[in-house]
Amino acid sequence: MVCREIDYIFQYIDGELGPGEKAGFEEHLKGCPRCRRAVDFMESLSKMPVMEPPGELTAKTVEKFKEHKYRESGFFAPFVAFFAHPILVPVFLVIAVVGILVLNRPVDTNLVSVKISVPMPGSHARVSLVGDFNGWDVSRGRLKKKGENWTGTFRVKPGRYQYMLVVDGEKWMPDPTAKEFVEDGYGNRNSVLDVTKI
Numbered sequence: 001m002v003c004r005e006i007d008y009i010f011q012y013i014d015g016e017l018g019p020g021e022k023a024g025f026e027e028h029l030k031g032c033p034r035c036r037r038a039v040d041f042m043e044s045l046s047k048m049p050v051m052e053p054p055g056e057l058t059a060k061t062v063e064k065f066k067e068h069k070y071r072e073s074g075f076f077a078p079f080v081a082f083f084a085h086p087i088l089v090p091v092f093l094v095i096a097v098v099g100i101l102v103l104n105r106p107v108d109t110n111l112v113s114v115k116i117s118v119p120m121p122g123s124h125a126r127v128s129l130v131g132d133f134n135g136w137d138v139s140r141g142r143l144k145k146k147g148e149n150w151t152g153t154f155r156v157k158p159g160r161y162q163y164m165l166v167v168d169g170e171k172w173m174p175d176p177t178a179k180e181f182v183e184d185g186y187g188n189r190n191s192v193l194d195v196t197k198i
Contacts, residue, residue: 008139009035013042018126020169021139028137038101045094111155112195116143118150118175124168129154129175131163131193138166162190 011017012025029036116129127150129141134154143150162182164172174181178191 009038009042012039013046017139018169020166021126021128021142024138028139041097045090110157112158113153113155114193114195115153116151116175117146118143118165118177119148120150120165120167121148124150126168128166128169129163130166131190132161133157133163133193138169141166156193156195158195160196161193163193164190 008017008021008025012022017025029039118127118129120127124145127143127145128138129143129152130136130138131141133156134140141152141154143152162184163175165175166172172188174189175191178193180192180194181189182192184190
């Protein structure tokens with residue numbers, strides 16, 4: 001089974017997560033050995049020295065490829081010659097590892113798609129929806145801006161969930177469009193998402 005947080009690894013390594021999302025993802029890394037290994041692996045790749053091949057090597061490689069292109073028998077011979085290029089091997093290895101991690105996710109057939117659209121005028125860098133269904137994890141509930149609304153589609157199991165919006169990684173607030181609210185026990189209100197009737 002592969003963790004759903006795998007999507008955030010590249011954003012984490014490239015420094016694209018906001019402060020709240022970064023803190024949430026780093027907290028996740030403490031308890032998820034698979035994500036920790038993937039981050040360590042990707043960070044080790046980024047620290048590898050970049051070596052430029054000698055100029056004549058590239059020219060010789062292209063010339064050899066042209067020579068063998070038509071001499072090799074079989075349909076796949078030109079592809080093998082191209083993909084066996086020493087510079088491309090590490091690139092394809094990284095693509096293969098990431099592809100296996102992403103494609104090997106478990107599929108839960110009991111999930112229901114729920115679309116959320118929240119009007120939020122003003123200039124906000126990021127709005128996330130967090131709740132019972134995603135472990136209140138800011139990095140797992142990012143919404144996308146469409147006009148004056150922030151929207152997202154989430155797959156959840158049928159049930160009732162409490163949730164809130166997190167604006168710019170800092171301000172927590174209930175969804176103003178929610179049909180139901182409950183007290184959270186700390187003097188605030190959580191919005192309620194009811195997907196028991198779907």
